[in-house]
Amino acid sequence: MKKTRPDLSVRIGLLRLQNPVLTASGTFGYGQEYAGLVDLNRLGGIIVKGLSLQPRPGNMPPRTVETPCGLLNAIGLQNVGVENFIADKLPFLRNLSIPVIVNILGQDIKEYRKLAERLSSVEGIAALEVNISCPNVKAGGVVFGTDYKAAARVTRAVRAAAELPIIVKLSPNVTDIVNIARAVEEAGADAVSLINTLTGMAIDVETRRPKLHNVTGGLSGPAIKPVALRMVWQVAGAVKIPVIGCGGIMTAADALEFLIAGACAVQVGTANFVNPRATMEIISGIEEYLVRHNFKDVKSLVGSLIL
Amino acid sequence: MKKTRPDLSVRIGLLRLQNPVLTASGTFGYGQEYAGLVDLNRLGGIIVKGLSLQPRPGNMPPRTVETPCGLLNAIGLQNVGVENFIADKLPFLRNLSIPVIVNILGQDIKEYRKLAERLSSVEGIAALEVNISCPNVKAGGVVFGTDYKAAARVTRAVRAAAELPIIVKLSPNVTDIVNIARAVEEAGADAVSLINTLTGMAIDVETRRPKLHNVTGGLSGPAIKPVALRMVWQVAGAVKIPVIGCGGIMTAADALEFLIAGACAVQVGTANFVNPRATMEIISGIEEYLVRHNFKDVKSLVGSLIL
Amino acid sequence: MVRGARSKMDQVTATVLENRFVASSVYRLRIEAPAIARVVRPGQFLMLRVGQTLDPLLRRPFSIHAVHDSRTVDILYRVVGKGTNLLTAIKKGGKLDIVGPLGRGFSWREDLPSLFVAGGMGIAPLFFLAQIITQNGTGAKTSVLIGARNKIELLCVKELKAMGLQVEAATEDGSAGKRGLVTDLLTRKIITSRPVLYTCGPYPMLRAVAHLAREHGLSCQVSLESFMACGLGACLGCVAEMRNGDLVRVCKEGPVFDAYEVAWK
């Protein structure tokens, strides 16, 4: 008897994804960089590199360093700025058949609001991901992500300004992530995504200098997966809005861990560097798993952890 | 011209170590387990498995699982209890020529105080390490480590009860580790050690059950080194008391990173499992480095990061 | 009775003499490690560093499968994941970082009949015990019941017979020996003789053997498996629950236990 193919689609508020596999902001450029390697239209969606109001030059190099099973980065939110994005990058993305989610970062609430307004006014953007958690921007950014009141304030401002679904991206560098997740839920977020990078550091013992020009950076990759999974599980058990899991997902099995823990979608980040085809393999792998375990859809798997 | 050997000794308050390499609590048993593999008397010191007032059975298995470049554990502070320790384990340790540091964990302030009193009354203990950060004990433990007021309270209680140097071991699962470090410094700690494990989780996707019986556990090993190093650097820049670095140290180069970042000693944990000779190789490696870089002593290296 | 001894352990760099495909996904690794070969006892194990980098991070535990000439040690391993996969890449002449021998092995009676019950890779340590018992040759009868999924995964049968042991096999698909489980063979066997049981294999099999042993009042030793981070008794990770409620370290108090003492789940 031939089985019907399982339904991979998921909903994040009003946003429908054909499958739960998104690309994580900052690890997939503006999509185009992977066009030769990945069938972009097979993705659940693309989250583009964090955008600010003005173009940002980012930090001086060195900006990246490898650590055991991890990557430390201190890009410093280099980006083309919202207007150049709309003019130069969005046309390519708009031509894709999948949702494009724009990750935004402001220095203060006003900037977040302006970004949300501007991006709501153009065609071709499916949702906003509000980055309140980038550890590499000295002013603003990190404060919002580690204080639940500030996080709620940013969320409310973006909520009021945007006509798009809003995903708030949480920082793992906190004592109580559930507290922050609840605050942004209450403030009107349609979903939360987690985790962003853990703040870390590396030193070159021969020169006795930091390996990153910025001294500290954000740790991503498989090294952080256990922490990410724990936080996703905690948050999924505490909020009603959808949770998007992220952190160290390299394979379908990794993605499945997050789905089982309660994430209704996942973001693939550093894996894109290691294996450009990672997202494609993860989508296929999830489908195979659903077939093998007799799940008719991915929704039935979400949060199905047996305790 | 023959060089004189560099001086590896360091001081942690009143405590003098012949070299800066300690074994991390819970990863070296009560010393005896490694007697056949390591020349114990070459160590800077031994920190024994966390002790509680009463013997503790610990969590049900499975208690450990490997993650990318890391180890998740949820031992649940299984230990023989303070009286059995004194009767059965301390005699062996006392016969060594190196300092023995006892890691203690209470369910409440009273228990910490009693432990400190009892251990101060016996011979052969050089210092106490106050574990306020174990993520695997449901009541007590974790609360002290993540709230600066509670951390200070425990420290004051142990300080008042103990006639020994006190090292307070900090949890990395906090928004602001500097805040906690300052609070315990003010409360009378002679030193701080960091980091304990990051709380993490792993799921077996085939059974859809957590890989640890306790669901969550503590992540250690090279995966966490960048986070540990960052925290040590932050804390060393903010407190006057000595900082002992810990987290993912596998090699002499790793240990040197922590010393350069400002730690005046290091603890080697998970590495003992991977390479029982790790501590010996690290001690030799630090010495070689000092010779090669013309440092006359390890103290000159501590905090020598060039920014 | 020969006690399940603890031998002096060490961390040694052993030379690989052979790393050979045996059958299905099973390999036999032969290493030169005199320090270990001289002191190791049946049921003990080694912790092998299987790669050169930090992933996989931990050592992997493997039973001693055989010892030759007090110089070389055999390990019989099945490829199940990334560590065992990496192990297959180590060539003759390569070096392996090994800690061992570890744990408490079997305690055997050479004057009583022995019955080995092995499931799958469970034959690995029992083979060494068979080697020692037949070698010392005090003569009490030893038989082996061995089970596997299929004929290909049925290991060491020829070698065991060559030692003069009586071997009965069962396979799940019936491709060799009786169709069924090794415990089916056991049920019949126990009725006809009253041997001491030594068993190693998958948990459900061990439990079944332990129950049968208890029913028939037979002495039974089981070799347990557990996830081991250190193998040295230091991490307290590998514990198993005993009937008296204690959580004991499989790597130190075991891996071989008296079946009666284990709290079977």
Add this chain to the structure above:
Amino acid sequence: MVRGARSKMDQVTATVLENRFVASSVYRLRIEAPAIARVVRPGQFLMLRVGQTLDPLLRRPFSIHAVHDSRTVDILYRVVGKGTNLLTAIKKGGKLDIVGPLGRGFSWREDLPSLFVAGGMGIAPLFFLAQIITQNGTGAKTSVLIGARNKIELLCVKELKAMGLQVEAATEDGSAGKRGLVTDLLTRKIITSRPVLYTCGPYPMLRAVAHLAREHGLSCQVSLESFMACGLGACLGCVAEMRNGDLVRVCKEGPVFDAYEVAWK
């Protein structure tokens, strides 16, 4: 002028034809990868997955060293750390996961004399450029200045001479060619001819060559190195500062740059 082209990149599984020790700690890896061999241009590079596990995590970048028959590609690599160490273990017949060709290579003029200035492993990509320039053979004179620490680390000299190129060498210890730095050779050379410079090697050497080129008003192309996490232009990690203040991606806008545009430190 032949533009430093970008070719269509792909992720391919290539077969290793040879992985041979050359000298000192340098190896030559020859792989069968027609899809890459057909389109790759001098100065471009590949990202290689050097191990099977998650440590090392990232791919490693290597220049194309030579191409044969539009089917095979050579890489010349020095063992400097854990990734390159693992690479040496890959045997003939093994498979390698490769992404490429990547980056923007050299833009060369076949009608003007070329002068290659290579330091250490810098010869790796310049060799491929020499191959192409001499192959097309439009005839303008090409010479090579090559420097290394010592005679053993002086690579490819015989092969370059066999291509008909004039090669001058310098070693730091004087064990071959002139004693000193390759830039010493360059100072003399520039006075006697006015070639286009193509250079690759350690940063201080590149900077010195760039300064000399500027002093003498010569056109100069440099191949820069940078720590690369993705090699695809996606992570923005590998940036180098340009004279105009821009931070540009070495993996995408480079690795070959006009020496005048780089902000030398």
